[in-house]
Amino acid sequence: MPGTAAVPNILRDPGFLWLAPIGTAEPTPTVAGGKFTDALPAAWLPLGATEDGSTFSYSVNVQPIEVAEFLDPVVYATVSRAGKLAFNLANWTLSNLRRALNGGVAALTATGSAGAELTSFEPPDPGQEVRAMAMWESTDATVRMLLRQTLQGGEVASAFKKAPAKAVIPFTLNMETPAGGAKPFKVWGAGTTRV
Numbered sequence: 001m002p003g004t005a006a007v008p009n010i011l012r013d014p015g016f017l018w019l020a021p022i023g024t025a026e027p028t029p030t031v032a033g034g035k036f037t038d039a040l041p042a043a044w045l046p047l048g049a050t051e052d053g054s055t056f057s058y059s060v061n062v063q064p065i066e067v068a069e070f071l072d073p074v075v076y077a078t079v080s081r082a083g084k085l086a087f088n089l090a091n092w093t094l095s096n097l098r099r100a101l102n103g104g105v106a107a108l109t110a111t112g113s114a115g116a117e118l119t120s121f122e123p124p125d126p127g128q129e130v131r132a133m134a135m136w137e138s139t140d141a142t143v144r145m146l147l148r149q150t151l152q153g154g155e156v157a158s159a160f161k162k163a164p165a166k167a168v169i170p171f172t173l174n175m176e177t178p179a180g181g182a183k184p185f186k187v188w189g190a191g192t193t194r195v
Contacts, residue, residue, distance in 0.1 A: 009193065009194065011138060011140075011142075011143065011194075012139075013053075013138070013139035013140070014050055014052070014053035014054065014139065015053070015054065015136050015137055015138045015139050015143075016046065016136070016137050016139070017046070017047040017048075017050070017054060017087065017134070017135070017136055018040060018044040018045060018046050018047060018134070018135040018136075019044070019045050019047060019099060019105045019132045019133065019134055019135075020043045020044045020045065020105060020132065020133045020134075020135070021043065021104075021105050021106070021130075021132065021133070022130075022131050022132065022133060022149060022178075024041070024043040024044065024133055025041065025043075026146060026148075026186075027040055027041070027044075027135070027144075027146070029144060029188050029190070031190045031191055033191075034142065034190055034191025034192070034193055035140070035141040035142060035190050035191065036137065036141045036142075036144060036188075036190045037141075040135065044135060045105060045107070047089055047091065047096065047099075048089060048090070048091030048096075049089075049090045049091055050087045050088055050089055050090055050168075051087075051088035051089075051090050051166075051168045052088065053087065054085055054086065054087035054136060055085070055086045055087070056083075056084075056085050056136070056145065057083065057084055057085075057086070058081070058082070058083040058084075058185075059081065059082050059083070060078060060080075060081050061078070061079050061080040061081070061082075062076040062077060062078050062079065063076065063077055063079050064076055065077055082174070082175070083147075083174075083175040083184055083185060084150075084172055084173060084174045084175060085134060085136065085145075085147060085150070085171075085172075085173045085175075086154075086170075086171065086172045086173070087170075087171050088168035088169065088170050088171070089168060089169040089170075089171060090166060090168055091169075092158065092166075092167050092168065092169055094108050094119055094120075094121050095107040095108050096169050097121060097156075097169055098121050099132070099152070099171075100152055100156045100169045100170070100171055101123040101124070101152070101156060102123075102124060102129035102130055102131075102151060102152050103121065103123060103124050103129075103130060104124075104130040105130070105132050108120075108121055129151060131149050131150060131151050131176065132149075132150055132152075132173075133146070133147065133148055133149065133150070134146075134147040134150050134173050135147070141190060142189060142190045142191065142193045142194050143187065143188070143189055143190070143194055144187070144188040144190075145185060145186070145187045145188075146185060146186045146187075146188075147173060147175055147184065147185050148175075148178040148182055148183070148184060148185065148186070149175065149176045149177070149178040149179075149184070150173035150174060150175055150176065151173075151174050151176060152171055152172060152173055152174070153172055153174045154170065154172035155170065156169060156170055156171075157170060158170075
């Protein structure tokens with residue numbers, strides 16, 4: 001008798017991204033009808049559209065412990081872990097460029113009168129980078145992921161080309177161990193859909 005497979009619980013579409021300053025209160029999700037119903041507090045800034053969604057990755061490096069009397073390892077030990085969330089922002093603004101270069105989460109403020117505003121930005125000096133919290137929520141409001149402390153790393157390269165090409169701002173938010181011993185990230189599932 002052939003086996004049967006249950007219909008897979010597919011997670012699709014790009015979802016939504018936010019950043020917040022370190023120390024911002026973590027959300028307390030509320031759920032109704034199997035979906036998140038709460039709005040994130042004002043400190044969580046939406047990053048806008050991405051080029052093609054985002055990619056969460058988490059790697060665990062294990063190494064064998066060997067002894068002379070056995071050919072096979074007697075145990076594997078975890079020696080390091082690393083996680084990140086990567087995406088290309090299609091929302092090309094100086095505020096997002098500042099965030100990608102670790103200059104802080106808050107939006108830049110323009111000077112001057114209406115129609116004559118001027119905004120500028122210079123990257124922070126080494127050692128003066130500002131960390132941020134990050135949040136991703138699935139488009140169907142059934143999964144949320146909190147990254148408690150990140151530092152953007154990697155090349156920020158924006159290509160300015162003829163349409164239909166568009167410039168993007170690449171982000172690779174690398175997770176760090178937050179102060180106080182909290183875990184680097186937390187994932188919530190709304191209702192029982194994602195259990």
